[in-house]
Amino acid sequence: MPDALPVADLADRVLAGDRRALAQAITLVESTRPDHRAQAESLLATVLPHTGKGVRVGISGVPGVGKSTFIEAFGLHVIGQGHKVAVLAIDPTSQRTGGSILGDKTRMEMLSRDTRAFIRPSPAGATLGGVARRTREAMLLVEAAGFGVVIIETVGVGQSETAVADMVDLFLLLLPPAGGDELQGIKKGIVELADMIVVNKADGDLANAARHAVAEYRHALALLRPANASWRVPVLSCSALNNAGIDGVWDSIGDYRRILDDSGDIDRRRADQARAWMWNEIRENLLSAFQADGAVRAELPGLEAATAAGAITPGAAARRLLDLFRRV
Amino acid sequence: MPDALPVADLADRVLAGDRRALAQAITLVESTRPDHRAQAESLLATVLPHTGKGVRVGISGVPGVGKSTFIEAFGLHVIGQGHKVAVLAIDPTSQRTGGSILGDKTRMEMLSRDTRAFIRPSPAGATLGGVARRTREAMLLVEAAGFGVVIIETVGVGQSETAVADMVDLFLLLLPPAGGDELQGIKKGIVELADMIVVNKADGDLANAARHAVAEYRHALALLRPANASWRVPVLSCSALNNAGIDGVWDSIGDYRRILDDSGDIDRRRADQARAWMWNEIRENLLSAFQADGAVRAELPGLEAATAAGAITPGAAARRLLDLFRRV
Numbered sequence: 001m002p003d004a005l006p007v008a009d010l011a012d013r014v015l016a017g018d019r020r021a022l023a024q025a026i027t028l029v030e031s032t033r034p035d036h037r038a039q040a041e042s043l044l045a046t047v048l049p050h051t052g053k054g055v056r057v058g059i060s061g062v063p064g065v066g067k068s069t070f071i072e073a074f075g076l077h078v079i080g081q082g083h084k085v086a087v088l089a090i091d092p093t094s095q096r097t098g099g100s101i102l103g104d105k106t107r108m109e110m111l112s113r114d115t116r117a118f119i120r121p122s123p124a125g126a127t128l129g130g131v132a133r134r135t136r137e138a139m140l141l142v143e144a145a146g147f148g149v150v151i152i153e154t155v156g157v158g159q160s161e162t163a164v165a166d167m168v169d170l171f172l173l174l175l176p177p178a179g180g181d182e183l184q185g186i187k188k189g190i191v192e193l194a195d196m197i198v199v200n201k202a203d204g205d206l207a208n209a210a211r212h213a214v215a216e217y218r219h220a221l222a223l224l225r226p227a228n229a230s231w232r233v234p235v236l237s238c239s240a241l242n243n244a245g246i247d248g249v250w251d252s253i254g255d256y257r258r259i260l261d262d263s264g265d266i267d268r269r270r271a272d273q274a275r276a277w278m279w280n281e282i283r284e285n286l287l288s289a290f291q292a293d294g295a296v297r298a299e300l301p302g303l304e305a306a307t308a309a310g311a312i313t314p315g316a317a318a319r320r321l322l323d324l325f326r327r328v
Numbered sequence: 329m330p331d332a333l334p335v336a337d338l339a340d341r342v343l344a345g346d347r348r349a350l351a352q353a354i355t356l357v358e359s360t361r362p363d364h365r366a367q368a369e370s371l372l373a374t375v376l377p378h379t380g381k382g383v384r385v386g387i388s389g390v391p392g393v394g395k396s397t398f399i400e401a402f403g404l405h406v407i408g409q410g411h412k413v414a415v416l417a418i419d420p421t422s423q424r425t426g427g428s429i430l431g432d433k434t435r436m437e438m439l440s441r442d443t444r445a446f447i448r449p450s451p452a453g454a455t456l457g458g459v460a461r462r463t464r465e466a467m468l469l470v471e472a473a474g475f476g477v478v479i480i481e482t483v484g485v486g487q488s489e490t491a492v493a494d495m496v497d498l499f500l501l502l503l504p505p506a507g508g509d510e511l512q513g514i515k516k517g518i519v520e521l522a523d524m525i526v527v528n529k530a531d532g533d534l535a536n537a538a539r540h541a542v543a544e545y546r547h548a549l550a551l552l553r554p555a556n557a558s559w560r561v562p563v564l565s566c567s568a569l570n571n572a573g574i575d576g577v578w579d580s581i582g583d584y585r586r587i588l589d590d591s592g593d594i595d596r597r598r599a600d601q602a603r604a605w606m607w608n609e610i611r612e613n614l615l616s617a618f619q620a621d622g623a624v625r626a627e628l629p630g631l632e633a634a635t636a637a638g639a640i641t642p643g644a645a646a647r648r649l650l651d652l653f654r655r656v
Contacts, residue, residue, distance in 0.1 A: 281646030
């Protein structure tokens with residue numbers, strides 16, 4: 001498929017907003033074939049000047065919080081405001097589970113039928129770094145194709161939230177209307193990544209619990225230093241099911257963009273993200289080369305086990321392995 | 329100084345508890361000279377079987393929380409219980425500030441005069457990784473010299489708390505008797521590293537505020553999932569000034585050790601730490617070699633700036649630099 005069109009033609013069609021070309025282009029950046037990688041980089045270089053004009057929103061939440069319902073309601077609202085919206089995903093477990101996230105066709109049914117929306121499941125991949133890189137590149141492609149609002153969804157497994165927070169303008173954490181002990185299931189550090197917290201399911205019997213949860217989160221957030229001096233993390237509530245409060249979330253995202261645009265923080269955040277992404281790629285590639293090295297692979301299991309057992313210092317084990325690597 | 333004794337003699341004297349030899353041994357592991365490094369690794373290999381028998385406690389807290397007063401009161405209490413205590417430090421800023429941490433001779437005056445205590449300031453170093461490695465190795469040396477309780481202090485700057493948490497059995501966070509907005513100065517993620525929280529200055533006019541702070545922290549902690557299933561992070565209070573509540577802190581550390589010894593978690597934690605330390609050394613050395621490469625250095629500033637400006641994708645910039653590195 002990616003071979004069907006020369007890269008320049010593919011780029012033109014992506015920039016014209018052609019959905020099939022966009023899907024092909026994403027398949028190309030997801031490919032691990034070296035010749036595809038070279039084409040992908042050429043494609044990305046061509047479209048790069050046409051990216052980054054919209055808003056990038058990361059959304060995470062524990063299973064059962066109603067994430068799909070929220071994204072559908074949110075996406076439809078955003079479309080109603082005259083925007084085109086793309087939904088991408090990061091799920092480092094999708095290879096193992098066969099793609100739980102966004103793979104289910106019954107999810108976001110209305111949104112997926114709308115031509116102003118583009119939904120793409122998580123790429124498969126062995127490492128979070130690899131999955132995240134492909135999602136980042138897909139984000140550039142959907143932006144080039146004219147989707148001004150990009151939503152990156154994460155399943156909330158492993159370090160995927162950090163990866164998402166590192167590629168978006170705003171990280172939105174969706175929480176259930178529960179408090180105290182029930183909230184202990186939320187992964188360490190996630191609350192602190194959030195630029196916005198939204199308590200979903202503020203409806204019916206849970207309306208009261210949602211109100212309490214909002215108060216509890218505001219209290220807890222007071223214990224954390226804000227990441228950004230010009231923005232105080234808001235705690236909102238909504239009912240995605242009843243389509244209530246979704247407009248408030250979108251308005252708050254608009255406030256956020258205006259404030260961070262005015263302060264220049266959004267440009268700094270994106271520049272920092274790009275730089276960090278470059279260094280991550282470098283580190284990962286260096287480590288891959290090290291781990292693929294024959295001499296290293298022969299000695300690694302023994303030295304790692306000896307280190308864990310306290311039979312050799314970590315520093316000495318590292319030096320032996322590095323000496324083996326450099327010798328080759 | 330480190331040249332004064334052959335490594336085997338130095339090891340013998342360290343194991344015999346000789347303080348001067350211990351100080352020399354630490355100076356040796358702190359040295360950056362390649363021949364010293366080889367000697368240091370030989371020394372560490374010799375003493376390694378005699379390490380790891382005691383308890384390793386990390387202590388962090390914001391400036392003004394009374395950390396020195398606490399460590400002195402705590403150290404004297406531990407000595408009174410029949411233990412020998414060593415206090416080491418990690419301060420990645422010490423090179424710049426001339427060694428603020430533990431450098432002041434008036435700090436911990438009583439503890440520093442006691443022969444059952446050994447206090448060593450933070451090693452200087454340009455990178456946190458380098459500083460942390462030397463402190464880790466110093467920890468092994470003081471353990472070999474018979475100090476059963478090792479305290480690693482951090483100034484709470486940069487990522488130093490994570491480095492400390494990654495080398496101790498228990499990470500104790502010392503907090504002031506303040507609540508709400510005043511607590512916003514606490515760095516993101518620090519509370520979540522803590523195995524134990526102690527509110528200091530629970531005395532005089534602040535006794536009531538300390539009680540409130542304890543309640544607030546217990547409440548906030550309920551929102552975080554515990555790192556360890558067999559241990560619930562306690563929130564205690566003390567007055568280091570009045571020497572009140574220090575025994576409770578030590579008793580709680582004893583409980584922690586017993587519970588984690590019984591579950592085998594302490595062995596797993598140390599094995600994980602050693603493995604992670606080995607990989608950190610490998611990653612840092614690979615990156616250093618990359619950054620020191622002539623061809624990389626020539627192109628790096630331009631490519632990094634272009635990446636930050638959005639003129640080239642991070643992936644393409646990384647690949648160009650990696651190609652340059654591999655070619656050499």
